[in-house]
């Protein structure tokens with residue numbers, strides 16, 4: 001089932017960065033479908049991250065709603081909301097923000113498995129498989145994020161996300177902090193994973209070429225409005 005944002009309107013209180021009454025998002029409607037990548041573009045400050053935060057349930061819009069598996073987030077019961085939290089995952093530009101710098105890789109992965117009640121005896125096989133899927137070798141398990149490269153950390157974040165078997169990934173400039181060659185590897189990895197698992201992506205990027213490589217549909221945010229491109 002699609003993940004929908006319907007009629008989303010967000011405005012922040014006037015401050016240094018936003019003029020009075022300015023709507024960051026103005027009646028934005030967007031539907032993500034499984035197995036498909038929606039490329040979201042727009043100038044800096046146009047509201048791309050805000051829209052992804054709303055779709056992840058991290059921010060409540062002033063108007064509009066987010067619908068997951070046919071139910072609006074607002075008013076969802078506990079178990080449906082838990083399924084949403086697991087089914088819709090976010091990946092940001094800076095992997096270290098999502099990782100505890102002092103926690104060894106093995107722990108950061110097994111903590112997730114404990115959370116979703118995977119029996120301890122299965123952890124090592126499941127973790128090995130997840131590392132394999134993101135192109136990491138088991139020697140990273142004893143290392144902490146500070147002992148890994150930016151690309152390895154982004155792969156680790158992805159491995160952790162995959163353990164949750166999400167339906168949707170909201171990717172906010174996931175490769176823009178990486179070297180160009182590493183960037184290409186991670187983009188290919190993301191594309192392959194989407195093919196294998198049939199996930200749906202919201203892919204935010206400034207880069208037209210990157211969006212062209214990744215996306216099936218493209219939308220541009222401008223003055224709070226979403227213009228879809230064919």
Ligand SMILES: Nc1ncnc2c1ncn2[C@@H]1O[C@H](COP(=O)(O)OP(=O)(O)OP(=O)(O)O)[C@@H](O)[C@H]1O
Nearest residue numbers: 012017018024042043044045046047048049050051
């Ligand atoms: N919590 C907040 N309070 C007030 N204003 C905010 C807040 N978060 C974002 N903004 C403002 O909302 C606008 C949209 O920000 P957002 O981060 O969504 O844009 P973006 O398109 O993702 O930008 P970038 O490409 O630079 O990451 C900006 O003008 C920003 O300053």
